[in-house]
Amino acid sequence: LAELLRILPRPEEDNAAGEGSEHVLLEAIYDPEQPGSLAGTIRNLMWSATHVRERLSLDHWHSLNHLQREQQAAHRKHPTLTEAIAFLDRVLGISSSLTGFAMDNMTRDDGWRFLLIGRRLERLSFFAQTIACFLRLESARAPGCLEWLLELADSIITYRSRYSRLPEMLPVLDLLVFDDSNPHGVIFQAGVLARYLERMARELGDSFDGSFDEALAGLRAFDLETLEHVQFVPGRDSRAGEDLAARLEALVLAANQLSDWLGMRYFTHVGDVSRQTMAL
Numbered sequence: 001l002a003e004l005l006r007i008l009p010r011p012e013e014d015n016a017a018g019e020g021s022e023h024v025l026l027e028a029i030y031d032p033e034q035p036g037s038l039a040g041t042i043r044n045l046m047w048s049a050t051h052v053r054e055r056l057s058l059d060h061w062h063s064l065n066h067l068q069r070e071q072q073a074a075h076r077k078h079p080t081l082t083e084a085i086a087f088l089d090r091v092l093g094i095s096s097s098l099t100g101f102a103m104d105n106m107t108r109d110d111g112w113r114f115l116l117i118g119r120r121l122e123r124l125s126f127f128a129q130t131i132a133c134f135l136r137l138e139s140a141r142a143p144g145c146l147e148w149l150l151e152l153a154d155s156i157i158t159y160r161s162r163y164s165r166l167p168e169m170l171p172v173l174d175l176l177v178f179d180d181s182n183p184h185g186v187i188f189q190a191g192v193l194a195r196y197l198e199r200m201a202r203e204l205g206d207s208f209d210g211s212f213d214e215a216l217a218g219l220r221a222f223d224l225e226t227l228e229h230v231q232f233v234p235g236r237d238s239r240a241g242e243d244l245a246a247r248l249e250a251l252v253l254a255a256n257q258l259s260d261w262l263g264m265r266y267f268t269h270v271g272d273v274s275r276q277t278m279a280l
Helices: 011-030 038-051 058-076 081-104 110-136 145-152 156-163 169-178 186-204 211-220 238-266 270-279
Strands: none
Touching: 011 038, 011 058, 011 081, 038 058, 058 081, 110 145, 110 169, 110 186, 110 238, 145 156, 145 169, 156 169, 169 186, 169 238, 186 211, 186 238, 211 238
């Protein structure tokens, strides 16, 4: 996951990293200038929130400001990893409240639908890419990694209640990728997204190029039984899950292209507007 988020030193920097690895992880949380950092994401969130302030309830706005204050206060006092974990727990709690405000307090107009589409695209891309990387990494096959993956997908309780045994590769993949009743699964996210897009096409008269539907159909067509007798343990060939990983990454690519298309099609781009105004 750290490689996926690009917060680890490059291989040629490994010798210099040494005890600086803790610093790298803290930067990934607190440094707003670090690409993909949590602090940078919070800064972008606040920038977006100021542009739709009139659509947010007072409680929603207070939670956003609370999130920003937490980040700024933590960054100023040079936190340890233990303090960083506590900070992440607080961020998670605030983020959950923001989700509740968006679902309960916002007017369900086209803007709200775009918010949900963006959320589904983000979750879909993150989980699909993470699972694809997980399938390819030999280090991810060490004991405890499947449980970690379930925790990451917030599906550990669902798995335990359904299977009543230690995590195994096939049921974990079935739950996290193919189970359309698991709200944290890849297929569930893609299915909800497809329904929103279908409604948008019907109401706004737009059409899409079909690449997302094709990638989704390709993932659905994967036969999980082909992995039934494969042992995902250290030292074994990691190519067994390559086909599934490739299909997941094809879906990620299609989702990213769809996100770019929606952004260009439906959102105002200030730079373009300014140039057009000057030309007039």
